[in-house]
Amino acid sequence: MSPTDAGTEAAVGLRDVSMAFGGRTVLDSVSLDIAPGTVVALLGANGAGKSTLIKILSGVHRDHGGEVRVAGQAVSLNSPSAARRLGIQTVHQRIGEGIVPGLTVAENLVFEELAQKRGNPFINGRATLARAREIQASLGLGWSDAVLKRDVTELGISDRQLLILVRALATRPRLLVLDEPTSALSAAEAERLFTLVGRMREDGIAVLYVSHRLGEIDALADRLVVLRDGHLTEDQVRPFDWDAALRAMLAQTQETTTARPVREGAQGEVALSLRGVRLFAGRKPLDLDLRTGEVTGIVGLLGAGKTELARGLFGAEPFATGAAELDGRPYAPRRPSDAIRAGVHLVPEDRHADALVPGWSLAQNISLPFLKALSRGGLVNRSREDALGRDTIDALGVVTRDEHSTVEQLSGGNQQKVVVGRWLAETPRVLILDEPFRGVDIGARRDIGRRARALAADGSAVLVLSADVDEVLEIADRVVVLAAGEIHLDAYGDEAERDRVIRTIAVSV
């Protein structure tokens, strides 16, 4: 089949699509055909232009160059509803944007029909429920009427994501764009999503799948394209050449992301020890020692108790039971300021909600926890503050114009570097990183990982919590598997090989 043939057959095609913001080219003449019934994975570092491409397809950015074709016809995607009408559905990374709290699950499922319904202006509860039942049955959700009648806010985060996905599918789209769909899902939940994506492919729906997780792409995609600096630089079909794909994505040659063997722990002294801490009521209490000079990685699925553990150690939500000691002295922080003063620092899971101050400069965001040290008589010494900002930018390789840029001007990975870097102003005794690599490209992940390892080498105890086994294996000396608030594996070196860790997680569920 010649390339021109592919054009007429494509569900959705892009021809020389370009986009610039204020003179800066973000997408440069991108052409891509997505055939029906194929899953095309889109890879790219943060800032490569993925979000812009998605926004063009979903009708958010109108003033782009080139053209978009749907079923061979040039179309104008001048609003999100126009895109939907033409059969392009987008599921965004932020789940909160898609659901309407206060409405039931059923009402949310049929929300688009409700919102556009002509004729009867009254909401008919029975008809809504019937339609919702139909949708859930056709996609095999297995949600009972009781679930459908619940308020949508009672659903967990993964079920909400599923709901949004199903709602998009209910409109029988030509093209479904999935933007980091698994970023909030545990492995089992992601599996459910993959099954759905597989079914979409059989139904002839074209899927554009944007993800940082190479494992998912390997399992799911028929074809893989790489975007770098606004250009499509790589286009492969199965079997994928990962080396070439990663090279295309990261400019310079990188070793692949296979986990390096976990090395024998340095066996430093115990910095922080927990005794009899119960993360969930009715679960066995947990003992854990964190040693200086090593990175401890805790792996666990969503709901394993990782965030509870992190927040408890940091005093954000103190443990209900058990005791902790820091360097041999009792340690019971009642609020984060207690923990910070004791040298226990936390990089929280959600950088937007829990760490960044919107509209503030990098320097101001970095200095926030240690303003007192930067002030004299209450007055903030701004040249010292700026110097601290510059140091952090250097130490973590933050890509930015300078320390006065606002955090919004940074890509996600660089924002994460800022959030991590702010805690390194004072060398922490214990640094806790909760899902530090979420939505972060490989380059930023390496920079952060390297800094965390350097910190451990300098004598801190570092704790990394993640749902991603490979991330943990990449950074940690010691791997702890957590499930439902209990420890199932605690191993160094060869004992913590990938298969064993995964098997432990699998049997502990």
Added chain:
Amino acid sequence: MTTTHSTEVPAKAAIPPAASTAVRVQNAVIKYGFIFVTVVLFLYFALSEGSFRESATLLDTLRYVSVAAILGLGVTFTMAVGGMDMSVGAVAGLGVSVAAQSMVVHNQVGAVAILAVLAAGALAGLLNALLIVVLKIPDMLATLGTMFVIQGGKLILVDGQSITPGMTMSDGSTAPGRFTDGFLRIDRGTVLGIPVSVLIFGGLTVVAWVFLARTRWGRVLYAIGANPEASRLAGIRVGAYRALAYVISGVLASVGGLILASRIGQGDVSAGTSQLLEAVAVALVGTSVLGRGRPNVWGTALGAVLIGIITTGLTIKGLPYYTQDVVEGAVLILALVFSFTLSKRRTS
């Protein structure tokens, strides 16, 4: 930095976008539009009305706005922590009554009256803090509640009457005291030709600016307003700082009450009520000055001056007093368009 090396793609994001002329003009309008309007209005009134040019008129204008401006500074503190204080007018009114009660009924000197008024303002702020921080009532509703409670409580305190020197008290005797001369000088006196109330306004503006913009405490207040959870996880005692903002607001409102009491010269029970909307308007107008889109001290002060210029100018032009509210309301709405509609467009 030699050991680490960023593997991230050399981001074009680091290059500042070359703004088009249209964008630059729009940004300039957002940033300096308000100051420009103030200057133009000022020149217009000054050139067309001889009496507007007299320094007495200008100082009177500033004297007139000083109360709303100081109350507005208090509102600015509460807006910085993401809240709002609807009780400032009532607290100022309470200050008027407490001042009269101290001096006229209890025959105290001015200094005692001043301390009593400031203490009453701090207490009102603590009450707001209790409702908002401890009992978790939304700020707008909590301060609306305290507004009514303070207004009503004040009436009970003074038996529902305005306190005037020489009045007959409930036990039949004559009130022993009067407003002391020193106290009356707060609004009526001048230093080097400048009214004391204007000096207080100027001084408090500078102090408030240093506090909010230059100290770590001010930085923390803004952090709480922008992202309370991130502030808590950065080790900030969010509750304590929010309480502080309301106490500062209460104290500033009582300073406004001192000026009002000195201006009226008696314990007028209705004093302060009309100041609330002006104070809130001034603080909201202030968010649009310099295009910050967030509460700031210079904005509030400038907003007060602008409203003063408009009301004085229009009064000299012969516009009836009852049109003032419409004019002030229009200014407020225009300012809100600046700070919400236009600045949003700029960032998108």
